Amino acid sequence: MTSLTALIADDERLMREQLRMALQRVWPELQVVAGARDGAEAVALARRHRPDLVFLDITMPVQSGIAAAVELNGEYPVVFVTAYDQYAVKAFEEGAIDYLLKPVDDDRLERTRQRWRQRQISLPAQWQATLQQLGRQLEKPDYLRWIRASVGNSLRMISTGEVLFFQSDEKYTRVQTAGCEALIRMTIKELLPRLDPDEFWQVHRATLVRVDAIEQVRRDDGQRGMLLQLRGHPQPLEVSRGYAHLFQRM
Known part of the structure; x- marks a missing residue:
């Protein structure tokens, strides 16, 4: 053989x-x-x-x-x-x-x-x-460039270029920009193939993050994982172990 x-x-x-x-x-x-x-x-x-x-x-x-x-x-x-x-x-x-x-x-x-x-x-x-x-x-694929999201009682058109990260629960996905927080009825699984993979990385089963918004990657000693700090947002984001390899080469 x-x-x-x-x-x-x-x-x-x-x-x-x-x-x-x-x-x-x-x-x-x-x-x-x-x-x-x-x-x-x-x-x-x-x-x-x-x-x-x-x-x-x-x-x-x-x-x-x-x-x-x-x-x-x-x-x-x-x-x-x-x-x-x-x-x-x-x-x-x-x-x-x-x-x-x-x-x-x-x-x-x-x-x-x-x-x-x-x-x-x-x-x-x-x-x-x-x-x-x-x-x-x-x-030049047909990726999403605009998100129609709910901000309070109103709708707003948000450019994907403004989005720092998407974070989902079972029903809604949070759309976070430097200036506001909005909600959409679309899961991370539905969003992922519609976003440019060079612009957004999945770092957790419930989180997609804009790559050029990442300011710092640090180890979370308490959880033995990684945390991302984004420019324009104070909340660190958790990187699950399955996606840690994305930053081991940086």
Whole structure:
């Protein structure tokens, strides 16, 4: 059995591990040699390890999976893996090895394995054009730019550029700017794919924070976690352990 190698890029460690275990079951001859937490790291690790196949999440901090694939420029065959089906462009059926939605099940992964074997990897030239097109689309995606939120008894249009953070409870999400606090009926799960990942990071299951508003990151010795201090707001925000890796590289 010929040994093959793979790289998995996903900003969530649990997702990387789940895919690695699925590959062990379905594709035992494919050895995962590296894991990346963002697109930029994926590009660097791909050029270091030269894998036979690269699995790329699409929505990642620092650099998206699409941007990473464009930078790799066809050097390595790519399978896109994402939780959001709005990126499922049908043109990928003609060019990419495959496009998988999370959570990836074994039967679907077996189809990816068969596709890879059938192609033995000869990347069509049209895939590069598709990647370039998608890269341009991701540079200017249709992200939310305005939030219609309740401030007291009135409605206000708030630019996402003003928002310091979003923080949710079970029913409402708090929209905090330097000058006011507002409420919207949208969950963090609903908001996340509609916000620019280069502008907003999820730091807790209930909190999204504007990256350029972060003034300081410090350890919370009492909770053995991290706290963020934002410019223009006195309240520190908790970073849960699952998102601490975002700041370990800063």
